[in-house]
Amino acid sequence: LQAGLKTGIPYLWLDPNLMQKAVALIAGAMEEADPAAAGLFRQGEQAYAASVQSTGIDYESTLSACPRMTIFTADSAFAAMANDYGLRDVVVGSLSGVDQAAVRRAANTVEASGATTVFSESWKPTGVVDAVAATAHVKVRLLDTLAGPPAGGWPHQADYINLMESDLGALSSALGCPNTATGND
Numbered sequence: 001l002q003a004g005l006k007t008g009i010p011y012l013w014l015d016p017n018l019m020q021k022a023v024a025l026i027a028g029a030m031e032e033a034d035p036a037a038a039g040l041f042r043q044g045e046q047a048y049a050a051s052v053q054s055t056g057i058d059y060e061s062t063l064s065a066c067p068r069m070t071i072f073t074a075d076s077a078f079a080a081m082a083n084d085y086g087l088r089d090v091v092v093g094s095l096s097g098v099d100q101a102a103v104r105r106a107a108n109t110v111e112a113s114g115a116t117t118v119f120s121e122s123w124k125p126t127g128v129v130d131a132v133a134a135t136a137h138v139k140v141r142l143l144d145t146l147a148g149p150p151a152g153g154w155p156h157q158a159d160y161i162n163l164m165e166s167d168l169g170a171l172s173s174a175l176g177c178p179n180t181a182t183g184n185d
Contacts, residue, residue, distance in 0.1 A: 011145055015081040016056030016164065023049045055164050059085050062168055066175035070113045072106075072132070074124040077145045087175075092118060093129040103128065107135035117174035119143040122150035141170050 012018040027045035031038040063085045071082060074093030082089035090113075092106040110118060110132060118133040120126045120140050133140045144150065144163055154163065171177075 009080045011077040011147070012080060013146060013160070014078055014164075014167075015084050016052050016059055017084050018080065019160075020049055020052050020056065023052055051161050055161055055168075058165065059168055062172050062177055063087060063175070066172065066177040068114060068175045070115060071171065071174065072110055072113075072115055072118040073143065074119060074121045074126075074129050077121065077147075078119075078143060087171075092132045093120065093124055093126075098127050098131050103131045103135055106132045110136040110138060115174070116176070117141050117170075119170070119174070121145050123147055139174075141174060143167050143170055 009015075009018065012022060023045055027041045030041045034041075059081075069086060070088040070090060071078065072090050072092050074091070076089065076091055076094075079089045079091075081087075090109060092110070106128075115136075115138060117139045118129050118136070118141075120129045120142055122142065122144060126140070130140060142150075144167055146160065146163055
C-alpha cells in the first residue's frame with residue numbers, strides 16, 4: 001500500500017487525505033483479485049471514499065479555526081496528519097527513559113506554547129509523556145493510532161470514521177478550537 005502511494009509515511013491512515021488515496025488502491029487490488037466483483041468494489045470504493053473525504057473536510061474546517069496549532073505527542077505517528085492540516089507536531093514521548101533534564105526541557109516547550117494537553121497512545125509506554133505532562137501541569141489525553149484495539153478493545157461498533165472523528169475531538173479540545181460537531185468536551 002505504501003509503495004503504491006509512494007509516501008514512505010508510516011500511519012498514513014491517520015491522514016484522511018492520504019487515506020482517500022489508499023481506498024482507491026485497495027479497491028483496485030480487490031478488483032484485480034476478483035474481476036467478476038469489480039462493480040461491487042467500485043461502488044464500495046465510491047461510498048467509502050466519500051466518507052473519508054467528509055472526515056478530511058471535518059479535520060480541515062475544525063483544525064483551521066484553532067487558536068493553538070502545536071500538538072505534543074508520544075511519537076511521530078501523527079506527523080503527516082499534523083503537517084497536512086497546518087499543525088506542528090512536537091514529539092515528547094520518545095525520549096529514552098525518564099531523564100529529568102529532558103523531561104524539564106520538553107515541559108518548558110509545552111508551557112511556552114500555551115498547550116493544555118500532551119497526547120499518549122495506546123501502544124506506547126506513557127512514562128515520559130506522563131512525566132512531561134505532570135511537570136508542565138497539563139492533561140494527558142489519548143490519540144488512537146488505529147494500529148490495533150487498545151486494552152479492553154474499541155467501543156462497540158467502532159469503525160475507521162468514528163475513531164478518526166474521536167481523535168479529531170481530542171485534538172480540537174486540546175487546541176482550543178471552537179466547538180464543532182466532532183464531540184469536543
